[in-house]
Amino acid sequence: MAGAQPAHPSALHPHLGVVAEHGEIFFGIITRQAIRRGTFGSVKDLIAAIETFIDGWHERCEPFVWTKTADQILSKAKPRHRPTASNTRH
Secondary structure (H helix, E strand, O other): OOOOOOOOHHHHOOOOOHHHHHHHHHHHHHHHHHHHHOOOOHHHHHHHHHHHHHHHHHHEEEEEEOOOOHHHHHHOOOOOOOOOOOOOOO
């Protein structure tokens, strides 16, 4: 069907890489804060510890608050000229 609109526009769905990256970040946090130094007598105990951590995470969550303006952030992101091996004089 020429010109047919997709059922779910791709702009509404995050790229799989972004989803995977967020998963890696969250599992890194839960590993450091809840699992790494824990002692679990069974898989059931480990699952309970993970669920307790997630419940606490949800209770403490707050929206992200920007502390700088977009202009301040973008001014730091501008590339600066730095000499490289290809443009140095010998």
